[in-house]
Amino acid sequence: MAKITLNGREVDVPDGVNLIQAAETVGVTIPHYCYHPGLPIDGNCRMCLVEIDGARGPQISCNTFVKDGMVVHTDTPAVEKMRKGVQEFLLLNHPIDCPICDQAGECRLQDYYMEYGQYQNRSMVEKVEKNKVVDLGPLVVLDQERCILCSRCVRFCESVTKTGELVIAGRGDHSRIETFPGKKLDNPYSGNVVDVCPVGALTSKDFRFKQRVWFLTITKSICTGCANGCATFVDHRDGTSYRYRPRHNPLVNNYWMCDEGRLSYHALNEDRLVSAMTGGEKQPIGLAMDAVVAKIKVAMKDFGPDSVAFVGSAHASVEANYVMKRLATEVVGTKNVWGVTLTPDGHADDFLIKADKTPNRRAFKLLGLNEDADALKRELSGGKIKVLVALDRNDLAGEGGSEWADLLNKVPDTIYFATHIDDWAPMATVTLPVATHVEQYGTYIQAKGVLQKVMKAYDADGDAVPSYEALGSLARALGTEFEYDDVEQVWTHLREAYPDQLGGLSFYGIPEHGHSLAVPALATP
Amino acid sequence: MAFQPVVSIRFDIPNASHIDVYEQHGGYQAARKAFGMEPAAIIEEVKTSGLRGRGGAGFPAGMKWGFIPKDNPKPKYLVVNADESEPGTFKDRKIIERDPHSLVEGCIIASYAVGAHACYIYIRGEFNQQRINLEDAIKQAYAKGYLGDNVLGTGYKLNIYTHRGAGAYICGEETGLLESLEGKKGQPRLKPPFPATHGVFQCPTVVNNVETIATVPWIIQHGGATYASMGTEKAKGTRLMCVSGHVNKPGVYEIEMGIPMKTFIEEHAGGVWKGRKLKAVIPGGSSCPILTAEEAEKVTMDPEAIAALGSMAGSGGMIVIDDETCMVDLLEDLLHFYAHESCGQCTPCREGTDWLYKIIRRLEAGQGTEEELDSVLDIADNMEGKTICALAAAATMPTRSYIKKFRSEFVAHLEHRGCPKKKQPALV
Numbered sequence: 001m002a003k004i005t006l007n008g009r010e011v012d013v014p015d016g017v018n019l020i021q022a023a024e025t026v027g028v029t030i031p032h033y034c035y036h037p038g039l040p041i042d043g044n045c046r047m048c049l050v051e052i053d054g055a056r057g058p059q060i061s062c063n064t065f066v067k068d069g070m071v072v073h074t075d076t077p078a079v080e081k082m083r084k085g086v087q088e089f090l091l092l093n094h095p096i097d098c099p100i101c102d103q104a105g106e107c108r109l110q111d112y113y114m115e116y117g118q119y120q121n122r123s124m125v126e127k128v129e130k131n132k133v134v135d136l137g138p139l140v141v142l143d144q145e146r147c148i149l150c151s152r153c154v155r156f157c158e159s160v161t162k163t164g165e166l167v168i169a170g171r172g173d174h175s176r177i178e179t180f181p182g183k184k185l186d187n188p189y190s191g192n193v194v195d196v197c198p199v200g201a202l203t204s205k206d207f208r209f210k211q212r213v214w215f216l217t218i219t220k221s222i223c224t225g226c227a228n229g230c231a232t233f234v235d236h237r238d239g240t241s242y243r244y245r246p247r248h249n250p251l252v253n254n255y256w257m258c259d260e261g262r263l264s265y266h267a268l269n270e271d272r273l274v275s276a277m278t279g280g281e282k283q284p285i286g287l288a289m290d291a292v293v294a295k296i297k298v299a300m301k302d303f304g305p306d307s308v309a310f311v312g313s314a315h316a317s318v319e320a321n322y323v324m325k326r327l328a329t330e331v332v333g334t335k336n337v338w339g340v341t342l343t344p345d346g347h348a349d350d351f352l353i354k355a356d357k358t359p360n361r362r363a364f365k366l367l368g369l370n371e372d373a374d375a376l377k378r379e380l381s382g383g384k385i386k387v388l389v390a391l392d393r394n395d396l397a398g399e400g401g402s403e404w405a406d407l408l409n410k411v412p413d414t415i416y417f418a419t420h421i422d423d424w425a426p427m428a429t430v431t432l433p434v435a436t437h438v439e440q441y442g443t444y445i446q447a448k449g450v451l452q453k454v455m456k457a458y459d460a461d462g463d464a465v466p467s468y469e470a471l472g473s474l475a476r477a478l479g480t481e482f483e484y485d486d487v488e489q490v491w492t493h494l495r496e497a498y499p500d501q502l503g504g505l506s507f508y509g510i511p512e513h514g515h516s517l518a519v520p521a522l523a524t525p
Numbered sequence: 526m527a528f529q530p531v532v533s534i535r536f537d538i539p540n541a542s543h544i545d546v547y548e549q550h551g552g553y554q555a556a557r558k559a560f561g562m563e564p565a566a567i568i569e570e571v572k573t574s575g576l577r578g579r580g581g582a583g584f585p586a587g588m589k590w591g592f593i594p595k596d597n598p599k600p601k602y603l604v605v606n607a608d609e610s611e612p613g614t615f616k617d618r619k620i621i622e623r624d625p626h627s628l629v630e631g632c633i634i635a636s637y638a639v640g641a642h643a644c645y646i647y648i649r650g651e652f653n654q655q656r657i658n659l660e661d662a663i664k665q666a667y668a669k670g671y672l673g674d675n676v677l678g679t680g681y682k683l684n685i686y687t688h689r690g691a692g693a694y695i696c697g698e699e700t701g702l703l704e705s706l707e708g709k710k711g712q713p714r715l716k717p718p719f720p721a722t723h724g725v726f727q728c729p730t731v732v733n734n735v736e737t738i739a740t741v742p743w744i745i746q747h748g749g750a751t752y753a754s755m756g757t758e759k760a761k762g763t764r765l766m767c768v769s770g771h772v773n774k775p776g777v778y779e780i781e782m783g784i785p786m787k788t789f790i791e792e793h794a795g796g797v798w799k800g801r802k803l804k805a806v807i808p809g810g811s812s813c814p815i816l817t818a819e820e821a822e823k824v825t826m827d828p829e830a831i832a833a834l835g836s837m838a839g840s841g842g843m844i845v846i847d848d849e850t851c852m853v854d855l856l857e858d859l860l861h862f863y864a865h866e867s868c869g870q871c872t873p874c875r876e877g878t879d880w881l882y883k884i885i886r887r888l889e890a891g892q893g894t895e896e897e898l899d900s901v902l903d904i905a906d907n908m909e910g911k912t913i914c915a916l917a918a919a920a921t922m923p924t925r926s927y928i929k930k931f932r933s934e935f936v937a938h939l940e941h942r943g944c945p946k947k948k949q950p951a952l953v
Contacts, residue, residue: 043715044871046911057910065714085907089876122900125883168710169870171693173879175869416606 007218019061034150038255047080050074055297087117093128095145095331103200105213137185142361144176147201153193159467163187191262207243225261227356239458249513251450273418273433274462275396280426285463293477295413296446299386307386314358315393319490321363321466329476339369342399362445380407389415397424433464440466441487452514529765529779531743535624544665547626551666555742567638573749575761580734581840593639599728603641607648607735608697612811613842616765617735619777621655625662631738642682650690656804692799694866698914748812756782760827768794771847785826801847809839812919814926851946852931857885863920871908874917879910891943
């Protein structure tokens with residue numbers, strides 16, 4: 001820790017950080033455009049100028065690192081004038097087209113004008129004209145006139161993806177962002193430039209003009225596109241998700257996420273199953289549940305508990321898989337508890353994209369579910385399984401091909417907890433609608449063994465409920481006491497069941513950046 | 526000691542750019558002498574001479590060399606700034622045209638003093654004939670064993686490379702130059718770190734102006750004390766002055782530091798042309814605040830005396846202005862230059878230089894308002910000292926001085942709806 005004097009107040013701040021970060025730790029905001037903690041320092045916007053005793057003139061906070069005894073002023077009339085001056089310069093050639101700008105509501109130019117600007121326009125000179133609606137690549141559109149040339153996007157492509165598609169061309173006030181001739185901004189992480197852009201210059205083709213951001217509610221979630229489980233914000237309104245944005249998590253994704261994952265939110269809104277089905281026909285949820293209970297009871301009575309099999313899902317939460325395991329072992333008493341996923345490996349890179357396209361395969365390891373697909377195949381072909389219960393987005397039918405389809409068809413009754421109308425939903429004897437990860441509280445364990453929680457953004461439509469709730473109702477109907485309709489209830493039991501791995505955490509006690517499970521087996525080989 | 530020319534001694538010798546002629550006139554003797562000295566002793570000698578950088582900032586050269594860390598394992602570099610882009614300045618061009626070997630010899634001595642085995646001369650792109658001249662001189666020096674793997678038989682290795690600029694003013698700023706030299710866009714770097722530790726290729730680097738380096742051989746040969754005996758207490762020795770504008774004899778003249786400006790204009794430069802009166806003087810290149818005729822007539826030509834009047838001796842590019850000149854017109858021209866040359870990297874300079882230019886252009890065209898004229902000083906204040914490099918200040922300092930010292934002319938443009946010196950007022 002270093003001792004500095006900030007606006008006359010002596011404070012302790014961490015060593016080795018710059019003044020923006022240091023001030024933030026004690027609740028003082030130093031405005032800035034070009035500085036981004038995930039990018040190299042460039043010092044070009046000049047918004048973070050502050051006064052430091054003994055320094056030659058004002059200094060930029062982003063490139064000034066704390067030293068013991070430093071005396072810093074961020075609230076003097078001189079600093080206020082500098083900020084106002086920079087704000088005025090930045091808006092001098094800006095079109096001020098906020099009413100038609102997608103960034104409005106989350107724009108630093110707007111925010112800082114209100115906070116630090118508030119001057120009367122005194123410019124009588126014509127504005128510099130530049131290009132608008134420049135198509136940079138598959139995901140990103142550029143408005144050069146709105147750009148403040150902070151170079152965050154350029155630095156992102158230089159230092160994070162190392163693809164270098166973007167450049168500031170030209171000089172003086174004719175400087176503008178461009179791609180190199182013949183190049184497109186089409187790297188797998190291009191969408192991040194929209195997030196780092198502090199103004200309306202770079203907008204997302206996917207999101208622009210869909211929603212005004214002030215109508216959106218922001219909920220902390222994760223991306224379920226692959227095993228990396230990038231921390232995200234899901235921005236939603238009235239039960240519809242409109243975008244993912246990466247959320248800072250140094251253990252998982254730093255500040256970034258891939259384009260494929262970014263667009264995967266679309267699936268949260270499309271082809272959803274919201275009512276129960278039997279034999280491919282809609283059915284009231286109550287009747288469907290009664291049918292499920294009856295089928296399990298009959299099988300248990302006629303063929304013994306082992307005739308009921310449960311298959312977890314690498315796409316379902318830890319909670320869903322856990323409650324399933326408890327129901328299977330404690331209520332039904334079957335030995336047939338599986339954690340099999342057939343999702344094939346896909347494209348991977350050395351940054352965020354993982355070959356494993358399931359978000360929670362490691363939950364099987366934590367819970368000790370049987371992952372042997374061949375053994376499950378043998379069990380199914382033996383004909384002893386009469387009822388098979390499968391969790392959310394289970395891929396046995398979808399990915400297993402005709403071989404698995406035949407096996408599943410041999411089982412007299414299949415009960416499928418489906419989020420979407422996928423390959424299996426119409427085939428199963430009874431299909432029960434369940435919530436997606438943004439419609440429930442829960443946790444997922446990503447590739448490096450970091451357990452992250454997702455918060456509920458909105459309630460699922462129709463009859464869909466979180467799987468652990470549905471499983472809880474099933475357990476109750478089968479005549480047991482335990483029932484789960486709150487994630488914290490699940491966690492009361494989870495942390496008792498896995499004290500070493502979960503370290504006695506409660507759901508709400510899981511840290512912001514997740515909890516690294518101390519289980520070697522969970523680490524990615 | 527009485528004044529004797531240092532840098533310009535061979536300017537009038539025919540073919541002095543040929544190595545044989547250069548050697549006949551004492552050339553490369555200083556380099557020989559230097560290799561008999563310890564590097565530290567050379568730096569000490571340059572410190573004694575009081576030689577200050579001739580590129581504009583006037584930083585003591587010996588002290589700059591002393592900043593090169595001894596214990597840094599990285600290679601060290603000497604970079605010579607021959608970008609000479611400050612309007613009004615054309616002395617380095619003359620050195621390279623008339624006496625390129627003095628620069629080459631200076632590079633040898635300076636490289637040896639700081640431990641550099643590679644020296645880059647970054648030369649202004651427009652100086653094509655001069656570059657050819659310099660490259661010829663370098664070739665001759667290689668042929669005679671002054672450069673290469675075994676300099677003067679001492680085993681010291683030194684290579685000199687020339688690198689052409691592409692015509693940007695900002696590449697005269699030392700870190701902008703280094704970026705350009707590395708093949709990047711010429712934009713100044715954030716400081717710290719400074720070139721002495723993180724220069725070209727992130728290695729310890731000395732960046733010196735051509736004239737500074739070309740002065741070094743004379744200092745080594747005649748001794749720092751001899752050099753220091755000329756000039757004033759704080760500004761020692763001599764310097765090249767470029768004079769242009771409304772004078773009878775524009776050109777490059779070597780003067781002793783501290784002579785009266787009046788003497789220089791009247792004697793060296795042949796006085797104001799066409800029998801007109803002196804109105805103002807830009808003392809050291811376009812970035813320097815302007816001096817009125819009264820100020821110019823009483824000031825002496827040394828950095829401290831000029832600084833006392835709020836201006837700078839700069840790079841020695843004097844522009845003399847006669848009484849027929851419109852100061853608004855002149856400022857418009859000047860600001861057009863800075864707006865055009867701003868690299869655009871940081872906000873106040875990128876936006877401010879062009880804004881100032883447009884305001885003054887409107888004023889000259891008869892469209893200006895009083896509020897706009899008043900805003901100029903405030904805009905200048907928002908720029909100056911708030912930027913990465915000094916280009917913004919190079920635009921705002923003269924702007925302030927023009928408006929302060931010639932305000933009545935600016936006001937006349939408001940009242941007259943345009944330039945009173947032009948026959949017809951501009952139509953609004």
